[in-house]
Amino acid sequence: MSSTLSVSMPAVNNTDRSAIAPLQVPDRLLLGPGPSNADPTVVAAMNHQPIGHLDPAYLQMMDEVQTLLRYAWQTRNPMTFPIAGTGSAAMEATLANTVEPGDKVLVGVKGYFGHRLVDMASRYQADVSTLHKPWGEVFSLSELRQGLETHRPQILALVHAETSTGVCQPLEGVGELCREFDCLLLVDTVTSLGGVPIFLDEWGVDLAYSCSQKGLSCPPGISPFTLSSRAVEKLQQRAAKVPNWYLDATLLAKYWGRDRTYHHTAPVNLTFALREALRLLAEEGLEARWQRHQQTAQKLWTGLADLGLTCHVDAAYRLPTLTTVRVPDGVEAKAVIRQLLTEYNLEIGGGLGELAGKVWRIGLMGHNSQPEKVETLLHALKQVLAV
Amino acid sequence: MSSTLSVSMPAVNNTDRSAIAPLQVPDRLLLGPGPSNADPTVVAAMNHQPIGHLDPAYLQMMDEVQTLLRYAWQTRNPMTFPIAGTGSAAMEATLANTVEPGDKVLVGVKGYFGHRLVDMASRYQADVSTLHKPWGEVFSLSELRQGLETHRPQILALVHAETSTGVCQPLEGVGELCREFDCLLLVDTVTSLGGVPIFLDEWGVDLAYSCSQKGLSCPPGISPFTLSSRAVEKLQQRAAKVPNWYLDATLLAKYWGRDRTYHHTAPVNLTFALREALRLLAEEGLEARWQRHQQTAQKLWTGLADLGLTCHVDAAYRLPTLTTVRVPDGVEAKAVIRQLLTEYNLEIGGGLGELAGKVWRIGLMGHNSQPEKVETLLHALKQVLAV
Structure with missing residues (x-):
């Protein structure tokens, strides 16, 4: 041990130095x-040494991921990229960036993830109202219209594919309704992206998020996120900074956009995987x-x-x-x-x-x-x- | 196409359906x-199909990761687990959980990551004060004492290993000082964990975070986080919920603890990797x-x-x-x-x-x-x- 290290160094406590066996993963x-399960090609894509998050080769992959995510979601939103966390992080990113204290958020609750949206929006000091349906049912357009008339929210949040109930919420016409009431439309596409028809732009969806480990067949840990120009406008007009540094889309956009300003160290191996998953999706169509x-x-x-x-x-x-x-x-x-x-x-x-x-x-x-x-x-x- | 799907479905826009080549990663x-670079054994550990985040085999890995993280950091803190994001997410988790609006946070700024702590703490409405040193220098104990006397903060935040300057901040005696001033000690160990002597408990560190992709030789995307019992006490006494759902340690502890309550879908392949990285660390000593x-x-x-x-x-x-x-x-x-x-x-x-x-x-x-x-x-x- 060199002298710098040994000076006044306490003894190492070995209580938690447990000798565990090399990794064995059951085959489920x-x-x-x-x-x-991930596509085997996608799993293999992670089996590389990482590269730097500002490596030119990595920056090119980031561009490819953005383009293919737009295809997968059927949106042309410039602000479309994955968040460096699991689906719940991307969910929180939509609210963290666009909710200002006192904003009215109306959540259609018809399952577990509707409740989660309520909890998250409240933490960003939204004035949250809810519409409810039994778990297993969907909202009709007229029910949503009535909700918007009653609550006049800044954001209407709906779960497209409720993972807790197996219900697909029809979204045709909801975007027009939200424009009529000057309201942003936030949609959870965690269990629909890559498996169920989605047309974000056609449907007028302003904020959406998803995950990697379902329809995209990629391991979990990286999560698609997108904001329409209307949502970006609300973000830009905020009175204060986004109250969440890690998910701040103004900072993330500088890394994903032309500036390439360092924000966080990207989960590069998961990006390898997501790129491969999206490539396979584009190949299949x-x-x-x-x-x-x-x-x-x-x-x-x-x-x-x-x-x-x-x-x-x-x-x-x-x-x-x-x-x-x-x-x-x-x-x-x-x-x-x-x-x-x-x-x-x-x-x-x-x-x-x-x-x-x-x-x-x-x-x-x-x-x-x-x-x-x-x-x-x-x-x-x-x-x-x-x- | 089945009838349910084809009803009123818009045409798919293929503009962003770019045909990209299968993944090629340069060898850096x-x-x-x-x-x-990650240890080759650790990279290989990711090369498995995911398993469920509540699979008994996965729950056992979680326990192993917690134990070995305690060894790596030399702490017995029960609340020690990785955050499902990169190092900056774990950094934010320490502040998000313990800062209440108006809390005084004193940050020792002697490089880039000190500035980041200031930015993050402000977003949680802390009353932030700073001590400054030129980039490349460290704080002496007497400078820290003077800072605590002047600012009387609830939290003193220091970067152990400043990645922007290459400086190692001595921490011996800082924990005692913080106890004297009834203040929590928050320490950034991003570039020290697994490479530089750290004794969290011996040094009286209350909040710490790190990353996976440096001293631990694991790919990025999962990040060690720990709170001492003093920090947990502050968390439990909060007047309001943690203003960050994804990083809320009260919810995370229910998943990592005995309840095993679902919170987020864990980045399972990164956990495979981190477990292997920590196993190798324990093997080496x-x-x-x-x-x-x-x-x-x-x-x-x-x-x-x-x-x-x-x-x-x-x-x-x-x-x-x-x-x-x-x-x-x-x-x-x-x-x-x-x-x-x-x-x-x-x-x-x-x-x-x-x-x-x-x-x-x-x-x-x-x-x-x-x-x-x-x-x-x-x-x-x-x-x-x-x-």
């Missing part, structure tokens, strides 16, 4: 609400991708009916990416989940909130949206339920 | 301020690790002197992990950086802020702290500088 088929998800889900729904199981959501609003299945009377939901995991290496999800114990959640997203995966699941379910 | 030797960093740095310093180059920081306070080297008169700093990258695939960093254009920043961290890497760098520098 992830058919729950997420994470889903959105129409083919959406059709695949719809067909795979249809196969699941038919198979579940054959087993005597009932879907919780009306077929008209059922997400192809995430299906909630009612737990039959007398069956313990958690025991089935546990048995599928331990005996079949197969993960499905349980119900959240109002639906805890009442449904299972089955995800068929991205790379996992394949007929063979449905067959594997149905076979396992049939055995475990002994039907 | 990363000897800048970070990211550093802190004393050996610190000694290796000191010896490798010593070799660099000697070699730089042989090339006629001068270190910016006094040897007594020089970080072994990050060295600032003065750019000789008549040499354009950026051109050298560019040439090293393009001709030698070797990344070093430029100066930030006050030191922009005046220094280069050379990192020898974790896996990169090896004599051969020093030789590679010195050889390249000699050629590029033609000395």
